[in-house]
Amino acid sequence: MKPKVIAIANQKGGVGKSTSVYNIGAGLALNGKRVLLVDVDPQGDLTKMLGQRKPHEMPVTLANCMNNVVAGDTGRDHPEILHHKEGFDYVPGNRCLSAVEVSLVNVMSRETVLKRYIDSVKKDYDYVLLDCRPSLGMLVINALSASDYVLIPVQADYLAAEDMTELLGTVAQVKRQINPQLKVGGIFLTMTNDTNFRKDIVQAVRQNFGQHFPVFQTVIPSTVRLAEISTADKSIFKHDPHGKAAKAYADLVKEVQGIGEKQRGKPFDIGR
Numbered sequence: 001m002k003p004k005v006i007a008i009a010n011q012k013g014g015v016g017k018s019t020s021v022y023n024i025g026a027g028l029a030l031n032g033k034r035v036l037l038v039d040v041d042p043q044g045d046l047t048k049m050l051g052q053r054k055p056h057e058m059p060v061t062l063a064n065c066m067n068n069v070v071a072g073d074t075g076r077d078h079p080e081i082l083h084h085k086e087g088f089d090y091v092p093g094n095r096c097l098s099a100v101e102v103s104l105v106n107v108m109s110r111e112t113v114l115k116r117y118i119d120s121v122k123k124d125y126d127y128v129l130l131d132c133r134p135s136l137g138m139l140v141i142n143a144l145s146a147s148d149y150v151l152i153p154v155q156a157d158y159l160a161a162e163d164m165t166e167l168l169g170t171v172a173q174v175k176r177q178i179n180p181q182l183k184v185g186g187i188f189l190t191m192t193n194d195t196n197f198r199k200d201i202v203q204a205v206r207q208n209f210g211q212h213f214p215v216f217q218t219v220i221p222s223t224v225r226l227a228e229i230s231t232a233d234k235s236i237f238k239h240d241p242h243g244k245a246a247k248a249y250a251d252l253v254k255e256v257q258g259i260g261e262k263q264r265g266k267p268f269d270i271g272r
């Protein structure tokens, strides 16, 4: 299949972006897909979750690749691509990305540096997932410019309409000015506390955003099992395979695999 590049973005911190990138990636790999996860966040949280305890000491990361693109070289050997034991590849990220983000100010075509790197590696994959930092700065613009779709995790008890409007505005702007391909693949709720309220919350999100954007059916529950992932060196499918979080992420993975499939309806267009 043609590779799909998907950014997971929300400028609000701690809504479950990195946790979702890891588990969606692991779930896609379990379903036989070829997957590359890319840590586009200077915090290096995804890199840590994937078992690299000291991301800031890693010599070869996404930062090197972006610097190489700026210097006119997308590379051939790709020593930055590492293999994870759960059957997917990943490109680590660390705080050097902050310096890259600052330096992009002086670079021509600064919004598409990451895209040029991703375009050089994506042919080997079905899915490339980009974990974004909690901001709407140049690294996130780069991730959106490189992507076919953006997934937006929203924390269930924090339905920040203003934040969402700002994020969706940025998405629309990137689509208009840089990347006409870009679509919202889906908004999904994370860290819901009480499953009894699930329907109400989903309905509220649908009312606010559902007219213009797809809202996934799946809701990710709040559970310590998922919080444990960050130090367990395992995805939820290995850590607690029969628990509700594994079931939820398996369902979410199915919805992600449905993105762009005609029979499931077209992802909504934006910013016409």
Ligand SMILES: Nc1ncnc2c1ncn2[C@@H]1O[C@H](COP(=O)(O)OP(=O)(O)OP(=O)(O)O)[C@@H](O)[C@H]1O
Pocket (backbone or CB within 6 Å): 012, 013, 014, 015, 016, 017, 018, 019, 020, 041, 043, 045, 132, 133, 134, 190, 191, 192, 220, 221, 222, 223, 224, 226, 227, 228, 229, 230
């Ligand atoms: N569904 C969940 N239930 C309980 N804890 C969760 C859940 N999802 C993530 N967490 C925990 O919440 C914290 C934030 O999650 P995560 O790092 O995935 O968010 P993020 O959006 O990537 O954060 P940032 O904006 O800083 O990059 C982490 O400690 C994580 O282990």
Ligand SMILES: [Mg+2]
Pocket (backbone or CB within 6 Å): 017, 018, 019, 041, 045, 046, 131, 132, 133
């Ligand atoms: Mg994160």
